[in-house]
Each structure stands twice: as C-alpha cells, then as structure tokens.
Amino acid sequence: MTTSAATTCTSCVFFEDKAAANAGVCRAHPPVPSSASEKPAAVWPTVKNDDWCGQHTAGRQ
Numbered sequence: 809m810t811t812s813a814a815t816t817c818t819s820c821v822f823f824e825d826k827a828a829a830n831a832g833v834c835r836a837h838p839p840v841p842s843s844a845s846e847k848p849a850a851v852w853p854t855v856k857n858d859d860w861c862g863q864h865t866a867g868r869q
C-alpha cells in the first residue's frame with residue numbers, strides 16, 4: 809500500500825508537532841505510563857511525520 813502526504817501523520821488532526829526531527833506525538837488515544845524517567849510519567853506515542861495508520865483523520869494542513 810502506498811501513502812500520500814494527505815494521509816500521513818502531519819495532516820492528521822491527532823498529530824502534535826514537537827518540532828523534533830520530523831516527528832511528533834499521536835494523541836488519538838490517552839497517554840500510556842512510561843518508566844523511561846525516574847518520575848512516573850504518561851506519554852503519547854512518538855510518530856514520524858511521514859508515518860500513517862488506519863485512524864488517520866484529516867484536519868491539519
């Protein structure tokens with residue numbers, strides 16, 4: 809299956825651009841616990857700008 813820019817994370821309403829190297833977070837679902845730091849934290853999945861999934865929802869330009 810091929811994707812186009814119109815169906816990648818950057819054009820999805822759930823994508824939050826973190827201005828990191830071509831990446832952001834997906835807010836389609838609640839955050840999940842992370843043990844990556846000393847303090848308990850909840851995190852959203854990191855996704856690349858050109859990632860995609862079946863829940864893509866258009867809304868960002």
Ligand code: SF4
Nearest residue numbers: 817820834836861864
């Ligand atoms: S992973 Fe899916 S729902 Fe999340 S930002 Fe990307 S396309 Fe949207």
